[in-house]
Amino acid sequence: MTTVDDVLAVQTTDNVLTAPTVTTNTKGLKSDAVADTTTLTVSLYNSTTSNTVYAYITGLAINNNNAVFLLESNGSTPYYPANPSSVGTALSANCAIPLGAPGTTVNVTIPYIAGGRIWFCTGNTLTFLLNPGINGPGLVEPSVSNTADPNYNLTWDFCEFTYNSSQLYANISYVDFVCLPVALTVTSTSGATQHVGGLPSNGLDNICNGLIAQNAKDGAGWDQLIVTNNGANLRALSPTNGIIFNNSLFENYWTNYIDSVWDYYVSNTIVVDTQASWGQVTGNTSNDRTSLAFSGLGSFTKPAAADIFGASSGAFAAQTTNTDALLNIGARLDAAFNRSTLLTNSSQPDKELVSSYYTNSVTNHYARIVHAANVDGKGYCFPYDDVTPTGGADQSGFVSDGSPQNFLVTLGGGNAFARRMERSIEAKPKFARRSVQWSEDVKERISQSTNEDTNRDLEKGDIHPKLLQEMSQQDTTPRILLPAPLGRLFGKYLTKFYASPLYTNHVLPIFSLLSQVIASFLSLSMRAVLSRIFIIVFVLLFYLFDIAPQGAELETQRRILESAGLMRGNGTMAFQSS
Incomplete structure (x- = not known):
C-alpha cells in the first residue's frame, strides 16, 4: 500500500x-x-x-x-x-x-x-x-x-x-x-x-559566479x-x-568535519529538541567512535557526503525501530551538518542563529550561495532547510x-x-x-x-x-561580453579563464583600475564636467591669444593659470581635475 x-x-x-x-x-x-x-x-x-x-x-x-x-x-x-x-x-x-x-x-x-x-x-x-x-x-x-x-x-x-x-x-x-x-x-x-x-x-548568474569563486578557494568541485x-x-x-x-564529487569533502564532530561528542553531550512528543533527547559518541548514540532510541553512523546533501540515505535513512523519532532527530542533525553548526552549538536546533550558518569553511556552500542570492535570504536549499528553533527565523522561503x-x-x-x-x-x-x-x-x-x-x-x-556581503566579489567582476555566436563557441573557455590565477592576479587588477577611472569620471555631474571644460577653454584662450592683463612680469596671467589649475609653481603647464 x-x-x-x-x-x-x-x-x-x-x-x-x-x-x-x-x-x-x-x-x-x-x-x-x-x-x-x-x-x-x-x-x-x-x-x-x-x-x-x-x-x-x-x-x-x-x-x-x-x-x-x-x-x-x-x-x-x-x-x-x-x-x-x-x-x-x-x-x-x-x-x-x-x-x-x-x-x-x-x-x-x-x-x-x-x-x-x-x-x-x-x-x-x-x-x-x-x-x-x-x-x-x-x-x-x-x-x-x-x-x-x-x-x-x-x-x-x-x-x-x-x-x-x-x-x-x-x-x-x-x-x-x-x-x-x-x-x-x-x-x-x-x-x-x-x-x-x-x-x-540575474540571480542564476550570481549563483554560478559564487560557485566558481568557491571552487577557486577550495577546489571541491x-x-x-x-x-x-x-x-x-x-x-x-x-x-x-x-x-x-x-559519484566521486564531494566524496571526501566532509570527512575531517565529521571526524571532529564525532570526537567532540565523546566528552560533550549533544541535546536535540525534537519539538515533538519525544521532547529533548541527548546523545554522545560511542567509545569506539563508530556512532552517535541517543539513549533508548538508537544511533547514527558517520554520514557520507550524499547522506548529508540528500538526507535520505545511509546515516539518515529510515531505521527499523523508533523510525519516526530517529527521522526527527536525523532531520535536525542533517540541518546542522549542512549549516556546519554542530561544533559551535550543542543544543540543536535551539540556540541556532542564522548569522552562524555556513561560517565554517566546510559547509553546504551551494545553500550558502543560493540563500545569499535571494533578496530576502529565503529559499528551500536542502531537504531539511525548514528546521528552525521554536519561534526562530524561517529560512525555507x-x-x-x-x-x-x-x-x-x-x-x-x-x-x-x-x-x-x-x-x-x-x-x-x-x-x-x-x-x-x-x-x-x-x-x-x-x-x-x-x-x-x-x-x-x-x-x-x-x-x-546578505547578497551584497556574499556576492560582492562575483557581482563586480568584469566580464568579456561576446556576441551570441562567439559566446556559444568560447563561453566555456572564458568561464575557466575567469577562475584561473592569471585572470585573478593580473587581468582583473587592470580591469578594476580602468573601471575605477571610468567610474570616477562618470560620477561627475554633467554640470561639473561642462564647468571644467569651460574654465579650461576660457583660460587657454587668454593664454594662447595673450589677451589677459599681464601686470608686472606677467604676474596677472600667471595667477589666472594657477587659479585654474593649469600651471605649477615651477612655471610648467599642467591639467588636473578634482
Whole structure:
C-alpha cells in the first residue's frame, strides 16, 4: 500500500507522480467525506523579457481520490489523464498555459491539491508523459538529472504548494536546482499579505559566479554544479544532483568535519529538541567512535557526503525501530551538518542563529550561495532547510494562509523585493522534509507584523545586505561580453579563464583600475564636467591669444593659470581635475 507521503517521496527521486493506493494521508491531507468545491485563484505574472512563457500546474486532486491532476491550457478545466497502455504516452490534453507578453497576468483556478507544482518554461513548451500504473497513470515530469529527458536543455523551473481545507502552503524550492527567478505572494481574505521575494532577474548568474569563486578557494568541485547551454548558464544543480552525474564529487569533502564532530561528542553531550512528543533527547559518541548514540532510541553512523546533501540515505535513512523519532532527530542533525553548526552549538536546533550558518569553511556552500542570492535570504536549499528553533527565523522561503483569497506567482524577478515580516509560529511537531507534503507544518499559522514592513526593490538598485556581503566579489567582476555566436563557441573557455590565477592576479587588477577611472569620471555631474571644460577653454584662450592683463612680469596671467589649475609653481603647464 502507498500513501500520499509515499508517492510524493518517489516523485522527488524518480520524477514520476502517481496516485496513492491509500487515499487518506497521515499528515492530514485527506479527501473530505463530502466533496468540497472550494477553489482558489492563482495569478501567474510574466515578469521575464520573453513573449513565449508557459505554465503548467500538476498535483494530486484531494477531492478526487488523490488522482493525478493537471490543469488544461484555459486555466480552469481539470484534466485527469487515463491510465495508458504503454510507457511514455503523450498527454491527450493541452496543458500548456500561455502567460502572454511581459507584464501580463493570467488568472487560473485550482481545486484542493496535494503535492502541487507550478512549472514554468521560457522559450518553449514542456513535455509531460504518462506511464501505466497500478492505481492510475504515472505522470512523468521533467528531470534535470536525466540528459535524455526532452526537457533537459530547456529553461524551466517550478515552485511547490499544497492547497487543502486547512490552508494554502507554498515554497520556492532549490532542493534540486536553480534556474528561473520565482516570487510568491499570498493574500488572505482579511487583506493581509505574505511575500517571498526569490531571486532577482540575474540571480542564476550570481549563483554560478559564487560557485566558481568557491571552487577557486577550495577546489571541491562546486563549479561542476553549473550546467550551461550554448555558452550561457542554464541551471545550477544541488550537490545531490551533482553527485548523480559524478559519484566521486564531494566524496571526501566532509570527512575531517565529521571526524571532529564525532570526537567532540565523546566528552560533550549533544541535546536535540525534537519539538515533538519525544521532547529533548541527548546523545554522545560511542567509545569506539563508530556512532552517535541517543539513549533508548538508537544511533547514527558517520554520514557520507550524499547522506548529508540528500538526507535520505545511509546515516539518515529510515531505521527499523523508533523510525519516526530517529527521522526527527536525523532531520535536525542533517540541518546542522549542512549549516556546519554542530561544533559551535550543542543544543540543536535551539540556540541556532542564522548569522552562524555556513561560517565554517566546510559547509553546504551551494545553500550558502543560493540563500545569499535571494533578496530576502529565503529559499528551500536542502531537504531539511525548514528546521528552525521554536519561534526562530524561517529560512525555507514559504508562504502560508488558512483563508487565502489569491495566490500570486511571479516569474522573472519582477517581484524580487524583500519584505521584513515577524512570524509567530505555534510550537508543533516538525517532521520537516523538502515541502509541506511530508510535514505537520501544514497546520501552522503565520501572523505578520505590518508596522515594520520594508520593501527593497532590486530593479531600482537596492541590494539585500546578505547578497551584497556574499556576492560582492562575483557581482563586480568584469566580464568579456561576446556576441551570441562567439559566446556559444568560447563561453566555456572564458568561464575557466575567469577562475584561473592569471585572470585573478593580473587581468582583473587592470580591469578594476580602468573601471575605477571610468567610474570616477562618470560620477561627475554633467554640470561639473561642462564647468571644467569651460574654465579650461576660457583660460587657454587668454593664454594662447595673450589677451589677459599681464601686470608686472606677467604676474596677472600667471595667477589666472594657477587659479585654474593649469600651471605649477615651477612655471610648467599642467591639467588636473578634482
